[in-house]
Amino acid sequence: MNSYSIALLPGDGIGPEVMREAEKVLAVIQRKFDLNLTLNQFDVGGAAIDKHGHALPEDTLKGCEQADAILFGSIGGPKWDSLPLDQRPERAALLKLRSHFDLFSNLRPAKIYPGLEALSPLRADIAASGFDVMVVRELTSGIYFGQPKGMAGEGEEEYAFDTMRYSRREIRRIAKIAFEAARLRGKKVTSVDKANVLVCSRLWREITEEVAKDYADVELEHIYIDNATMQLLRYPNQFDVMLCSNLFGDIISDECAMITGSMGLLPSASINAEGFGMYEPAGGSAPDIAGKGIANPIAQILSAAMLLRYSLGENSAAEAIEKAVQQALNDGYVTAELLSAERKNEAKTTAQVGDYIA
Amino acid sequence: MNSYSIALLPGDGIGPEVMREAEKVLAVIQRKFDLNLTLNQFDVGGAAIDKHGHALPEDTLKGCEQADAILFGSIGGPKWDSLPLDQRPERAALLKLRSHFDLFSNLRPAKIYPGLEALSPLRADIAASGFDVMVVRELTSGIYFGQPKGMAGEGEEEYAFDTMRYSRREIRRIAKIAFEAARLRGKKVTSVDKANVLVCSRLWREITEEVAKDYADVELEHIYIDNATMQLLRYPNQFDVMLCSNLFGDIISDECAMITGSMGLLPSASINAEGFGMYEPAGGSAPDIAGKGIANPIAQILSAAMLLRYSLGENSAAEAIEKAVQQALNDGYVTAELLSAERKNEAKTTAQVGDYIA
Ligand SMILES: CC(C)[C@H](C(=O)O)[C@@H](O)C(=O)O
Numbered sequence: 252m253n254s255y256s257i258a259l260l261p262g263d264g265i266g267p268e269v270m271r272e273a274e275k276v277l278a279v280i281q282r283k284f285d286l287n288l289t290l291n292q293f294d295v296g297g298a299a300i301d302k303h304g305h306a307l308p309e310d311t312l313k314g315c316e317q318a319d320a321i322l323f324g325s326i327g328g329p330k331w332d333s334l335p336l337d338q339r340p341e342r343a344a345l346l347k348l349r350s351h352f353d354l355f356s357n358l359r360p361a362k363i364y365p366g367l368e369a370l371s372p373l374r375a376d377i378a379a380s381g382f383d384v385m386v387v388r389e390l391t392s393g394i395y396f397g398q399p400k401g402m403a404g405e406g407e408e409e410y411a412f413d414t415m416r417y418s419r420r421e422i423r424r425i426a427k428i429a430f431e432a433a434r435l436r437g438k439k440v441t442s443v444d445k446a447n448v449l450v451c452s453r454l455w456r457e458i459t460e461e462v463a464k465d466y467a468d469v470e471l472e473h474i475y476i477d478n479a480t481m482q483l484l485r486y487p488n489q490f491d492v493m494l495c496s497n498l499f500g501d502i503i504s505d506e507c508a509m510i511t512g513s514m515g516l517l518p519s520a521s522i523n524a525e526g527f528g529m530y531e532p533a534g535g536s537a538p539d540i541a542g543k544g545i546a547n548p549i550a551q552i553l554s555a556a557m558l559l560r561y562s563l564g565e566n567s568a569a570e571a572i573e574k575a576v577q578q579a580l581n582d583g584y585v586t587a588e589l590l591s592a593e594r595k596n597e598a599k600t601t602a603q604v605g606d607y608i609a
Numbered sequence: 610m611n612s613y614s615i616a617l618l619p620g621d622g623i624g625p626e627v628m629r630e631a632e633k634v635l636a637v638i639q640r641k642f643d644l645n646l647t648l649n650q651f652d653v654g655g656a657a658i659d660k661h662g663h664a665l666p667e668d669t670l671k672g673c674e675q676a677d678a679i680l681f682g683s684i685g686g687p688k689w690d691s692l693p694l695d696q697r698p699e700r701a702a703l704l705k706l707r708s709h710f711d712l713f714s715n716l717r718p719a720k721i722y723p724g725l726e727a728l729s730p731l732r733a734d735i736a737a738s739g740f741d742v743m744v745v746r747e748l749t750s751g752i753y754f755g756q757p758k759g760m761a762g763e764g765e766e767e768y769a770f771d772t773m774r775y776s777r778r779e780i781r782r783i784a785k786i787a788f789e790a791a792r793l794r795g796k797k798v799t800s801v802d803k804a805n806v807l808v809c810s811r812l813w814r815e816i817t818e819e820v821a822k823d824y825a826d827v828e829l830e831h832i833y834i835d836n837a838t839m840q841l842l843r844y845p846n847q848f849d850v851m852l853c854s855n856l857f858g859d860i861i862s863d864e865c866a867m868i869t870g871s872m873g874l875l876p877s878a879s880i881n882a883e884g885f886g887m888y889e890p891a892g893g894s895a896p897d898i899a900g901k902g903i904a905n906p907i908a909q910i911l912s913a914a915m916l917l918r919y920s921l922g923e924n925s926a927a928e929a930i931e932k933a934v935q936q937a938l939n940d941g942y943v944t945a946e947l948l949s950a951e952r953k954n955e956a957k958t959t960a961q962v963g964d965y966i967a
């Protein structure tokens with residue numbers, strides 16, 4: 252019997268309620284696939300600030316270090332928005348976890364599910380042409396972490412500064428991930444940059460072209476970030492894997508998520524070189540709907556599936572979850588935001604969807 | 610009789626052919642409004658590299674300095690893409706002109722024209738809800754120009770770096786432009802930033818809030834760039850003026866342009882503190898359709914209208930052009946890309962549209 256320990260970090264907003272549904276599903280998986288899963292829960296984000304005065308308490312970090320993988324909910328909310336930048340949930344917990352575990356490889360799949368085209372905000376004919384993208388985002392470098400970062404000068408000339416920074420090594424390792432991913436998919440990598448303005452992007456282009464030489468079966472294309480934002484709206488089906496630096500990946504992956512129109516279905520993975528990873532829904536903490544039992548738990552449940560696949564190597568368990576989710580979608584056994592106006596009365600609660608999938 | 614001199618910089622791709630149509634229109638304006646317009650043409654971009662070895666020859670810069678405003682076409686193309694970053698048309702000419710004349714205020718209006726909703730790549734019900742935005746983009750600072758910028762280190766640890774940088778003064782002056790613009794429009798400013806990650810964005814937020822105090826009649830909202838990219842797709846009509854830093858404005862303004870589905874209609878203005886400005890279409894040089902007589906000249910013509918309004922203060926002349934353009938649109942006297950598939954055979958050429966408007 253394979254034994255694993257998973258750190259659960261539900262966090263804020265809808266985090267705790269969707270995490271509960273993922274736990275249900277993992278409990279079933281454990282029995283069905285004869286796994287021994289130890290799930291340990293820890294405080295993180297605003298909830299941890301309120302309880303311990305810090306968004307990422309020492310205990311939580313230790314718990315994550317001892318685990319085989321992290322299942323993360325979501326963090327943040329208006330309540331903690333006015334804290335100094337370094338203490339806010341996003342920087343103090345999320346970015347800290349990413350850098351502490353060197354989770355440089357962020358995988359954000361986004362697709363329009365067959366049958367759910369009408370949810371896409373794109374024109375019917377464009378949505379019907381299909382959309383199935385894997386955004387591969389670099390997650391531990393770039394302008395998020397580059398030093399120096401701060402303030403200098405005086406009076407009206409006082410200025411803020413941030414540094415965007417990428418080494419050959421950092422670009423190479425994420426580019427490889429993108430090409431590997433493309434090999435298992437549509438065999439095309441579109442690298443997003445701003446090479447007409449940024450030195451970082453010039454190096455990005457140079458290295459992706461070097462890496463491409465080892466993947467003769469995969470096509471490489473470069474696109475400027477501004478143009479990518481446009482092309483995604485008009486010809487979304489031209490893309491397969493989109494390789495992005497940290498900031499550009501933040502923007503592109505959210506645009507892709509919105510294009511699907513079903514953010515509540517999208518999981519994500521953040522993985523390091525050893526396969527250790529943190530898995531979380533693409534959407535945010537959605538404080539406006541928290542506690543109402545209407546949040547879609549599927550993204551959290553699919554994040555658990557990604558965890559099983561990428562960090563634990565339990566592929567059949569991952570597939571079983573994905574199949575069960577597909578079944579719930581086919582059966583229309585879903586939360587309200589996935590239903591058309593006429594069918595809203597058939598909406599299921601967060602717990603009902605979780606039970607059904609479990 | 611008011612006398613003005615305008616520097617015409619047609620540039621590359623479709624630049625020269627659409628510029629010709631703007632010249633026709635200006636010739637008529639000159640007679641009708643009793644203006645004395647001196648139009649001097651100069652080489653710029655790839656065309657100037659080919660002829661003079663430099664994307665912004667000394668003569669061109671001098672010509673611009675002596676003019677009251679610049680009417681710019683578009684520059685760049687695959688032919689010059691492999692030049693070193695500093696010699697490429699974009700950096701050597703476009704960014705150079707922006708910084709040389711301190712054209713910090715970039716106005717990029719984008720709207721779905723009534724009757725042209727079907728061109729928008731957004732879902733019919735969303736496009737029908739309306740979209741009319743003015744992107745106010747800071748154009749001479751931020752990561753485009755911040756120093757230092759370069760390469761350091763060795764081997765695989767060699768790294769590229771760019772600096773994002775904003776002073777209080779730089780943020781304040783562009784924020785004021787946004788609030789002034791909002792006053793003449795929908796009285797709402799949405800400031801786009803990434804304040805949960807960037808120090809520059811924190812300062813950006815602080816200053817926009819300070820500036821907002823002088824504009825009690827204008828509402829101020831902050832939004833993260835990733836969320837803005839999403840909201841634009843789902844609820845585009847919530848925005849009026851979008852205030853952005855240089856890089857974020859590049860991305861947001863292109864997304865807005867694509868949302869209209871009629872990029873060939875969108876002008877832009879880049880203005881300095883003295884009202885001197887450079888006016889250009891929002892679209893690029895479109896080398897694929899250059900020379901075929903099918904490019905839409907309207908964005909170039911509306912750029913001339915913006916020039917008359919913002920740099921020359923000739924408001925009635927500007928309005929006359931805008932009215933004539935609206936007439937051409939109403940009459941369906943337009944280039945192919947604005948027509949539905951069944952009506953493509955009614956398409957007019959670049960020159961025909963120019964003549965009609967003139
Ligand atoms: C919360 C924020 C810091 C974060 C990011 O920008 O990376 C989020 O937007 C994301 O994409 O995971």
Ligand SMILES: CC(C)[C@H](C(=O)O)[C@@H](O)C(=O)O
Pocket residue numbers: 447448477699700703859
């Ligand atoms: C060509 C490029 C340098 C430029 C920019 O990024 O500013 C263009 O995209 C624009 O928006 O005017």
